[in-house]
Amino acid sequence: xxxxxxxxxxxxxxxxxxxxxxxxxxxxxxxxxxxxxxxxxxxxxxxxxxxxxxxxxxxxxxxxxxxxxxxxxxxxxxxxxxxxxxxxxxxxxxxxxxxxxxxxxxxxxxxxxxxxxxxxxxxxxxxxxxxxxxxxxxxxxxxxxxxxxxxxxxxxxxxxxxxxxxxxxxxxxxxxxxxxxxxxxxxxxxxxxxxxxxxxxxxxxxxxxxxxxxxxxxxxxxxxxxxxxxxxxxxxxxxxxxxxxxxxxxxxxxxxxxxxxxxxxxxxxxxxxxxxxxxxxxxxxxxxxxxxxxxxxxxxxxxxxxxxxxxxxxxxxxxxxxxxxxxxxxxxxxxxxxxxxxxxxxxxxxxxxxxxxxxxxxxxxxxxxxxxxxxxxxxxxxxxxxxxxxxxxxxxxxxxxxxxxxxxxxxxxxxxxxxxxxxxxxxxxxxxxxxxxxxxxxxxxxxxxxxxxxxxxxxxxxxxxxxxxxxxxxxxxxxxxxxxxxxxxxxxxxx
Amino acid sequence: xxxxxxxxxxxxxxxxxxxxxxxxxxxxxxxxxxxxxxxxxxxxxxxxxxxxxxxxxxxxxxxxxxxxxxxxxxxxxxxxxxxxxxxxxxxxxxxxxxxxxxxxxxxxxxxxxxxxxxxxxxxxxxxxxxxxxxxxxxxxxxxxxxxxxxxxxxxxxxxxxxxxxxxxxxxxxxxxxxxxxxxxxxxxxxxxxxxxxxxxxxxxxxxxxxxxxxxxxxxxxxxxxxxxxxxxxxxxxxxxxxxxxxxxxxxxxxxxxxxxxxxxxxxxxxxxxxxxxxxxxxxxxxxxxxxxxxxxxxxxxxxxxxxxxxxxxxxxxxxxxxxxxxxxxxxxxxxxxxxxxxxxxxxxxxxxxxxxxxxxxxxxxxxxxxxxxxxxxxxxxxxxxxxxxxxxxxxxxxxxxxxxxxxxxxxxxxxxxxxxxxxxxxxxxxxxxxxxxxxxxxxxxxxxxxxxxxxxxxxxxxxxxxxxxxxxxxxx
Numbered sequence: 001x002x003x004x005x006x007x008x009x010x011x012x013x014x015x016x017x018x019x020x021x022x023x024x025x026x027x028x029x030x031x032x033x034x035x036x037x038x039x040x041x042x043x044x045x046x047x048x049x050x051x052x053x054x055x056x057x058x059x060x061x062x063x064x065x066x067x068x069x070x071x072x073x074x075x076x077x078x079x080x081x082x083x084x085x086x087x088x089x090x091x092x093x094x095x096x097x098x099x100x101x102x103x104x105x106x107x108x109x110x111x112x113x114x115x116x117x118x119x120x121x122x123x124x125x126x127x128x129x130x131x132x133x134x135x136x137x138x139x140x141x142x143x144x145x146x147x148x149x150x151x152x153x154x155x156x157x158x159x160x161x162x163x164x165x166x167x168x169x170x171x172x173x174x175x176x177x178x179x180x181x182x183x184x185x186x187x188x189x190x191x192x193x194x195x196x197x198x199x200x201x202x203x204x205x206x207x208x209x210x211x212x213x214x215x216x217x218x219x220x221x222x223x224x225x226x227x228x229x230x231x232x233x234x235x236x237x238x239x240x241x242x243x244x245x246x247x248x249x250x251x252x253x254x255x256x257x258x259x260x261x262x263x264x265x266x267x268x269x270x271x272x273x274x275x276x277x278x279x280x281x282x283x284x285x286x287x288x289x290x291x292x293x294x295x296x297x298x299x300x301x302x303x304x305x306x307x308x309x310x311x312x313x314x315x316x317x318x319x320x321x322x323x324x325x326x327x328x329x330x331x332x333x334x335x336x337x338x339x340x341x342x343x344x345x346x347x348x349x350x351x352x353x354x355x356x357x358x359x360x361x362x363x364x365x366x367x368x369x370x371x372x373x374x375x376x377x378x379x380x381x382x383x384x385x386x387x388x389x390x391x392x393x394x395x396x397x398x399x400x401x402x403x404x405x406x407x408x409x410x411x412x413x414x415x416x417x418x419x420x421x422x423x424x425x426x427x428x429x430x431x432x433x434x435x436x437x438x439x440x441x442x443x444x445x446x447x448x449x450x451x452x453x454x455x456x457x458x459x460x461x462x463x464x465x466x467x468x469x470x471x472x473x474x475x476x477x478x479x480x481x482x483x484x485x486x487x488x489x490x491x492x493x494x495x
Numbered sequence: 496x497x498x499x500x501x502x503x504x505x506x507x508x509x510x511x512x513x514x515x516x517x518x519x520x521x522x523x524x525x526x527x528x529x530x531x532x533x534x535x536x537x538x539x540x541x542x543x544x545x546x547x548x549x550x551x552x553x554x555x556x557x558x559x560x561x562x563x564x565x566x567x568x569x570x571x572x573x574x575x576x577x578x579x580x581x582x583x584x585x586x587x588x589x590x591x592x593x594x595x596x597x598x599x600x601x602x603x604x605x606x607x608x609x610x611x612x613x614x615x616x617x618x619x620x621x622x623x624x625x626x627x628x629x630x631x632x633x634x635x636x637x638x639x640x641x642x643x644x645x646x647x648x649x650x651x652x653x654x655x656x657x658x659x660x661x662x663x664x665x666x667x668x669x670x671x672x673x674x675x676x677x678x679x680x681x682x683x684x685x686x687x688x689x690x691x692x693x694x695x696x697x698x699x700x701x702x703x704x705x706x707x708x709x710x711x712x713x714x715x716x717x718x719x720x721x722x723x724x725x726x727x728x729x730x731x732x733x734x735x736x737x738x739x740x741x742x743x744x745x746x747x748x749x750x751x752x753x754x755x756x757x758x759x760x761x762x763x764x765x766x767x768x769x770x771x772x773x774x775x776x777x778x779x780x781x782x783x784x785x786x787x788x789x790x791x792x793x794x795x796x797x798x799x800x801x802x803x804x805x806x807x808x809x810x811x812x813x814x815x816x817x818x819x820x821x822x823x824x825x826x827x828x829x830x831x832x833x834x835x836x837x838x839x840x841x842x843x844x845x846x847x848x849x850x851x852x853x854x855x856x857x858x859x860x861x862x863x864x865x866x867x868x869x870x871x872x873x874x875x876x877x878x879x880x881x882x883x884x885x886x887x888x889x890x891x892x893x894x895x896x897x898x899x900x901x902x903x904x905x906x907x908x909x910x911x912x913x914x915x916x917x918x919x920x921x922x923x924x925x926x927x928x929x930x931x932x933x934x935x936x937x938x939x940x941x942x943x944x945x946x947x948x949x950x951x952x953x954x955x956x957x958x959x960x961x962x963x964x965x966x967x968x969x970x971x
Binding site for chain 2: 068069070071072074133136137138140144147148162166167170171174175177178181182184185
């Protein structure tokens, strides 16, 4: 078994073993073991990748290829570059933390972990695929369990939120399938055979007309899950209704599939289409950044604040991708990682606060720092990292994005960049207000004085997510070097 | 003609023998032995199905009235397997309700006769044989729809079915006579060479197509579907939506690709419009159904619309994809109908509301239903996803991009109503959910085969490649 396929095989095996679990205790132990192995493998993969890179200069390494459907030329084809390696590491971190946070699922525990891990296996498969068809299969496998996860274990208007989320995301993936077929049927433009292989298609000169036609299909297909305005409406209600671990995984990982897919497929395979369409989508993405930030300011519910903040930050990823240069792209990828960790932290913390106080309304909370010092401290650190304080991952990401955005000298880009940068201020407003209100000041309710402290599994989940935030923050250069090397082939496509 | 060439009709002769054996059994068995008819029939049909999987050579007999080749043979075997699953799913119902009334043998014989008709229809080499096959497929089903004669709805459904299918057959026959008037022949092969796109020929085609469209319940010829399905016993509704529809779609495809090839510019327009109308109508009407049979009726109308997508690409790819999708559709729909049947025969409940909280009491049935519905909705890694994606690819390969886009929009709409059932079963707890019940062994086996089909046909690519390898028979 090769090093990459294991990332799909281990979750699938975990699910198969989980089916035989008899109670909550067994279910979570099995999930924990499976996902710990997954986490260890992903750490191993980072080092293996760095080692492999010194001798191997291919675009993708650790490649494997097996024929699947012969007459469509569909392959099970896998390989990774630095971007996918980092995304895999992010996913395995968040899923492991998610298992810790869901330690006390009481209703249908086994089914919960099964759905969660099926979702994870889809995400891992997505990141290792370099065949469009296989990638699309994994993408849909990653999306559909959300319906059950939100619908069964969620809270509030969960049925509607789950339905809205699933339909919007699956509708987008239906649009995406048109785009993928469009690329496929143009992949013989230079006379070769039709192919789904990303690396093969990148060598083909797809006609400009086809690129212009199919770019929006692929872009929108992925951008809906990346919360592009005006297709972001599933996100706030979905995140608010979802159980904690699902919000973490969804905002932390699943929404990154959008940015990754746009980068890997829309930008890489349809570069001319990208150049022609950027201005239009830049306006949408830029508006999304501002809209999300102001939306977050207006919210009273903690989860809604974070959901709108996610819309804002992920629109920033799309914004950076549409800048089409090296610095901005590096920023987009670091932003994906950073946001994935931070938003997972936030949702975990909100879940912990809610689990103790049974409210998520900012107005009703206050002074929790004194009662819950560990959770409070992590909350403050996460907030500061989120608004881009130097020393944490958020700063590195935003710095790269805005420097990259400013490399465009024309008026249109300048104006939109300046408008988008102003969102930093708005971010500071809602983060500081939220953290200040719920953590500092006097205790809002005397009953809160008896709240239990953080348990070991909560601490484990939080620390697991916090470590990489700090690592990225204090030594960003190794990371950005690694990313930049992998971005090079994408840049060459734009020339 | 030597006797050996009759072997080309192997599966038909097998069915005839089974039917005769069943009649003999019925005559010579006493009242206590009647129940043994079920395993007896199942074993015989299983043997015939297994024999069907052995390859058969290509050829024609009766002066070209009956022809067979690998594709036809494969499809007939698939239908036979479908009927086997269907009978497995009906076995417990037959045993409990029908054997007592002494009508079980008739039920099985009628189903097998209809299957025999479907086989002859698919294998026909001229329009006469085709018409006989069509009638043989239809008439036994009319009796089956009325099987629960004491129920008012059953009788109403049967009357609707017999009237509309008589009208449809008449229309098709009128179309055939017009075609005969323009070409002077009834043989498919000869007609394909002399048919020109004259006005009369196109008129004939339209009448013929309308008649066949009734059987597939394409819009606007679908009005009978929901009422008949609702009135009929569930397994008969299942038969109508799976076997009879599947057979009609395949023969329609074969005729369009061979006989009517000269009329292609005309019929692609017809198919284009009918496909869009069928998908939208089926999907939009399915959204608000509460009765599971009506729900599956509209869902199967919408699925028929998807199948037509494959007809737009007149080549090997289209043929293979349609056959592949119909095979997947048979398994998926049988899974869904099987669960409805199991629940209905245990509790007499057929409404979506009654399914609330089903997962907590009957997890296995709910999972089967979920797999079947997700397969129908086209969610990977289930077979339905591959079928649908390849159908899109078949339409896209000929540049029908607008059509593909409309189809994916419809796939999303269909996901909504499939999720409604999932919502009832999994998300809701229900005030008084259906209590746990144990379904019979036949039913379990029937559902198990359907689930295996749903899981394997998609992921295991050699099946598609096998179908593709012989799909060029009509394009020499």
